Amino acid sequence: MREAGCTSGEPPQESGNGAGSPGCVISIQNVAKMYPQRRGSSRLLGRGGLHEWLGRRRPARVPVLQEINLTVRRGETLGIIGRNGSGKSTLLKLMAGVTLPTSGAVTVRGRIASLLELGAGFHPMLSGRENIYLNAGLLGMRHESVDRVLEPIIEFSGLREFIDQPVETYSSGMYVRLGFSVAVHANPEVFLVDEVLAVGDEEFQRKCRRKIGELKEQGKTIVFVSHDLGSVHALCDRVVLLQQGRMLDRGSAQATIDFYLRQIGSASAIHLLGQGDMEVIFSHGRLSLFHRQRELTSARGLSFLAVSLGNYHSSGEADWELTEKTETSVLARGRLPRLPITWNCRIALTGGALQMDLALEVERACAVQHIALALHAPTEYAHWYLGDRMGTFPPISPEDTEPTLLAPPAPGVREVCIAAPQDAPPPLQLTREAGHPHVAFQLQNGDYAGSARIVYAGLNLPESESRLAPGRFEFGRFQLAVAPGRASVDERFEVQRARRRIVSGAYTATFDGGSIAIFKGELPITADVHWHTELRAGDLWLMSHAVRWGEVTREGDTLMVAGASVRIPGTHEWRLRPVENGFQLEVILELTASLTLQEYNVSVALTNAYAQWATPRESGPFPPISPESQEWVHLSDQYPEAAYIAASGPGLPQVRLAPDPEGECFRMSALNTAYSQQARVIQALRTPGRSLVFPLPAGRHELFRGTVTVKDEG
Template sequence: MGDPVIQVDHISKEYRAERGGRVLLGKRGMSDWIRGKRSEKITVLDDIHFDVDEGDSFGIIGANGSGKSTLLKIISGVTVPTTGDVSVRGRVASLLELGAGFHPMLTGRENIYLNAGLLGMSHEEVDLVFDDIVNFSGIGQFIEQSVDTYSSGMFVRLGFAVAAFTDPDIFLIDEVLAVGDEAFQRKCRTRIGELIEQKKTILFVSHDLDLVNSLCQKVLLLDKGKMLLQDFSSKVIDHYLHQIVDDEIPEDTSQPTYTVETGKLRATFNQGQIRLSYNGEQITHALQVYASTLIHRLWSDSNKLRWDSAEEENGRYRFTGISRRFPYTLIWEMEALEKDGIAMTLWIETSSDLSVQEFHTSVCLSTEYTHWETDHESEDFPPLEPSLLDWAHLNENYAPGRKLVATSDTLPTVRFESDMEDNPIRMTPINADYYENARVLQALRPGEEGHIHLPKGRHLYFSGTIRVGDAAGSKK
């Protein structure tokens, strides 16, 4: 780990919003005006603090209005904090907003030398990288024209090229890359990757979470000017995506549930999860029975899909859940078996080609389950320790298998089985983290060489059964 090159020490930023005649109709507008209150204080950033080490790539994410761009402007020196301090060590190249730093009456060539000079480069140093800048920007035929004739895309291409080829120690990038076309965005990603390999420090603000996840090691999540979470990129992004879903679609307790009963077993489907009860006692826990897909290193859980379609035919239910962030739909079929069991078939239907790392279907059980058994091995579940911060796979043999059984001294046996032909499933027992506090029986389908390519269309996700109690081979 390098030394900090950016230190943000408990900064806050406040603005004064003037209250003039045009805002007298607002809440208390007239009374404030009469009493002499002509402005109000708006806090944009509140007690922000973090360090970025030399050579790190650091992302800042959050909803519109969360303070991301203001924070980047403070770090770059465009504006100053109201309280707190910022320390930056090294040459900084900033790409903050469209056309920033360009003189509209100067040509593209003249603006290259002007911007690079502001970054501390001599005319001779710019000469050495001038051709690289022009070639990367792709605007060579317009380089002698004044930039006030440039399109927004040309502005971005030239601005990025200047910033990326002037050998900065620190590169600050705001959302402006969203203006460029797809081909240029790919070039930018490649160039940012090259800068990362050169151990340059990158501070990156974007709504493109896939890009942030692929480029950044650590991420800061802002919410209404406050720090919500700072951690490794995948953890912060997953938290943010769950927050988006929870904020945009409030929990609706009126959502319908669908239940099948067989013997002592009761299975209830509700919004991408199945809750299992046996003889009146719930045996699933935490996430219940659910499915999840790993796409671009981000988990897409079934309970976060939009489930707005349910059909029933001859006792077999079919539910349809639509992903809000990836181009796929999950189709989940469920029906009761003759006694104390359910059959499930899951399909993933993609609206375009999709590459996934892996997907799984999981049964989350109470920690009263103490022993597990697969086709290949059998062990006790270890205790859940407070230090357990992530899910821990417990088996050593990852060969494909069909069954995974959990037993308990106080609860009925649970048997989870795959019936897929040419079975690609790895049946995996897991201890969930200490927070979720569950035993997990997981039917995992990993990708060959790290990914599964799903062309547009419908693909079998999982097919199998869950049997409980006597049907699972238990004496209970």
């Protein structure tokens, strides 16, 4: 019997030596694995049928893994990716020692904890505490060592109140929490992680990700199997791809993931678009952008999301169907599983840029508070440009369990750009070309596990619109393009800024998509929505941010810009020119048809350091903004007609908004914004008299002419 044991699959003699080299934790040499084919019985006779069994017709053996050679060094994080059925789980099972290779050798130095199926081996009738001992025993721990980590295990699982109840009373989430907690505290040298991050609630998932980050920092060896390429990319030092049981290693993690992404491009809910240097892969609601074979998006790619009643619905969850496929375009429709909403995305590569028309097809009225597009880019991108703001991305640390907001939403800004040193990777530029006017760009750093720079275009639907009516809802048309180089981005943003900026003494005013931001040197005077206008026509409010503004032109000192809105038959025109210590704004409405206005105003939103307001007739403080405040609040109760309204604050220049005395009379009011906006507003407001409306015939009308002047006090 000894001979029988040794002749089958005689291992190469050096297998032991190879594994013995220091630093090598797992060594897999020439491993092949065949599975006996298991057929469910189609007849009552059971497996294979009696006559087959008697006839010695043995079922064929199916190769699952072939020629696998792999070593995992101590402290390394290895990712294994591949399609379903490519042998990933079998490879993990071999590492875990759950099964043996048909030929070849697997050598493991040290204790392994597999997080393959957390809580496997829990006995439902035993209490949580008893199961901790049992489960830790399965992971090779003695009772005495379990005693030492019992408290941390219970603490981490967050199940202290339930720990003495039988685990059959636990929810599946609690089960997993306890299992994960035991596994990470068993202090093994090697962790095998198989998609565990996809279970449990949000908070526990974050905790898990942080814990795995910690384990990695502690120098534990981790083997990670996942379909979430983002996590794989973020966590793993090395990635291997399994393909029909064979292993492919393209060197760097990035290269292997790239290869895999391109390769799965032929599957059904996946489409590859290519034009010139640009390639785009649409895969189950996720877009990956390649430029000259290099991926410019990080593994989480570009995706969309909708928030309904506090729940996130990511485009990755949707069931996608691709039609009208051509080499440069595709129409993707993705039905969200939990909302009566279908994403409708027309994606095309035109002129070297990726064009995305994003809309929602709403089947039944449903509540949606937020819609967004998120572009995840690799951490090589270090600089960002958003309107006339710019900055750098700070490094991402293991403490970052949630994305960090770097540049707050910028309403009206239509263009955002990220760049890397030496232009590797080349700068990316995302432009909003059309769509819902309230979409605002912001910039974020991703969390540690998903290390990425996030360019985010979010739309907070106001309460009045948050119940989407059945039909098509346009989110926006976006264009993603590769800019030639950082120098050109710098230049262009600077040119843009310069063209949109006028100077008066120490003060600058910059026009940006329907608002005018005023600075004293570097010190911002205005905030959030800045100096803007608003009018009410046909019971709809139209903010100047929502107007589609054209290019800015200059005539001497004067900055001129015109824009149109679908809500108004005609165009808006603004003229901004410097006056002494301030700026004068003219607002002109050029109507092609008659229009009835109910009200209009010109407002200046100041930073919340402003504390006092005053008109010639009344004055008062700006009270603190209550956190419950969702709406703007008028602070004056009469807001009489007056010549000006001014605001002041400690150490701040006084700001005065004054309509031209020769023009119309305005009422003056001071307001606090909603809590989220954190700004103080001084406003010149025109409300109609007895007639209740302002009828305006077709033609040219000057709605406002007035100044904002800034005066240093003391």
